[in-house]
Amino acid sequence: MSPESQLAARDLTVRPCTDRATWDGLVNGLGGHPLQLWGWGELKAAHHWRTERLLVSEGETVLGGAQVLYRGLPWPLKSLAYVSRGPVCAPEDAERVLAAVGRAVREAHGSVALVAEPDWEAGSAGERGLAAAGFRRTESTILIPRTLILDLTLSEDDLMAAMSRTTRANVRKNLRGALEFRTVATEGELDQVLAIYRETAARAGFGIHEDRYYRDIWRFLGEDSPVVAAFDGDQVVAFVWIAKSAGTAFELYGGVNEAGQKARANYGVKWAAFTAMKAAGCTRYDLNGLLNDGISDFKKQFAQHEDLLAGTWELPLSPFYPVYSTGMPIARRTLQQGRRAAKAAVRRARGAAGRARQLVRR
Numbered sequence: 001m002s003p004e005s006q007l008a009a010r011d012l013t014v015r016p017c018t019d020r021a022t023w024d025g026l027v028n029g030l031g032g033h034p035l036q037l038w039g040w041g042e043l044k045a046a047h048h049w050r051t052e053r054l055l056v057s058e059g060e061t062v063l064g065g066a067q068v069l070y071r072g073l074p075w076p077l078k079s080l081a082y083v084s085r086g087p088v089c090a091p092e093d094a095e096r097v098l099a100a101v102g103r104a105v106r107e108a109h110g111s112v113a114l115v116a117e118p119d120w121e122a123g124s125a126g127e128r129g130l131a132a133a134g135f136r137r138t139e140s141t142i143l144i145p146r147t148l149i150l151d152l153t154l155s156e157d158d159l160m161a162a163m164s165r166t167t168r169a170n171v172r173k174n175l176r177g178a179l180e181f182r183t184v185a186t187e188g189e190l191d192q193v194l195a196i197y198r199e200t201a202a203r204a205g206f207g208i209h210e211d212r213y214y215r216d217i218w219r220f221l222g223e224d225s226p227v228v229a230a231f232d233g234d235q236v237v238a239f240v241w242i243a244k245s246a247g248t249a250f251e252l253y254g255g256v257n258e259a260g261q262k263a264r265a266n267y268g269v270k271w272a273a274f275t276a277m278k279a280a281g282c283t284r285y286d287l288n289g290l291l292n293d294g295i296s297d298f299k300k301q302f303a304q305h306e307d308l309l310a311g312t313w314e315l316p317l318s319p320f321y322p323v324y325s326t327g328m329p330i331a332r333r334t335l336q337q338g339r340r341a342a343k344a345a346v347r348r349a350r351g352a353a354g355r356a357r358q359l360v361r362r
Helices: 001-009 020-029 039-047 091-109 125-132 158-162 165-176 185-204 210-226 260-262 265-279 295-302 321-361
Strands: 013-016 050-058 061-071 077-086 114-117 135-137 148-151 180-184 227-233 236-245 248-256 282-286 311-314
Touching: 013 091, 020 039, 020 061, 039 050, 039 061, 039 210, 050 091, 061 091, 077 091, 091 114, 091 125, 114 321, 148 165, 158 165, 158 265, 165 185, 165 265, 165 282, 180 265, 185 210, 185 227, 185 236, 185 248, 210 236, 227 265, 236 265, 248 265, 260 265, 265 282, 265 295, 311 321
Parallel strands: 077 114, 248 282
Antiparallel strands: 013 050, 050 061, 061 077, 114 311, 135 311, 148 282, 180 227, 227 236, 236 248
16 A cells, blocks of 8 residues: 555544444445445355455544455465445545555455455546555456446436347337236245256356355345346246345346247346336446356347446555465466366257257157
């Protein structure tokens, strides 16, 4: 941390927040992201992270805060501290708040680095605050900065007009059809959602968590994590799973089964998710990341623009940071190679299954 940032943070106090209502009031009051909500921290604490919520104050005024997640690392690195789509503060206060959080994390935990992936646009005052507080940009991203964010303050007609013509036609066909679009309300309906997600992951070749992780989202976030689904009778055929704060809806997961594909229900359920979050008072809907893949191509049909967030930034906190910064890219490459090998195995298994089905049909 630079001497200037240390001076900027010196007149601020940092203290833990242990009350859910106080914390979520701060997040929602300052336009924070749903991944900074108390329930998301509880989820991560149940799955291999430690969670701490830090309030940053100037005198009696709370300027902002950060929900910090800690992951243990081998000695002597101690831990990695991570702020997911935070901190929570006005962009013009970013330098002071980030510097104060970094100081508190270093003094209390001795973490090797503090990683932040804020919900601020690239080139914004918030991003400039990151650099001024001593953070360094890194390509070792966790959440993808290239994304698509819909402006839910627009009218439904304007949102519809921004879609491709084919997408608009598919949505309207769904709205005229027999499918019902509503929020999942029971454990039995959630079971159907999880079955569809497993089916979607197997078809598309991406990895997912065990069911318990998703059930914990349902449990810890509650009304802050609605699942909007397309129903054919009492059967779920497609879904979109969302985390939401007062202003932002963030798409976590989505899936569609074979029946839903035939009905093109994945178009109608997206629209149902947009309009449900607009009705709930959210002003922006983040479709959560764009890559060069089929899923991203599908997302891009719903608007004629892309958005770029500030990305991933690291603040060195330990003399051992050079060891971490050298070793982590190697570890990440190894992990990515393992994922590619797993995807290749899935493709080979699918091919073998297809050949087996052809033999059976003969």
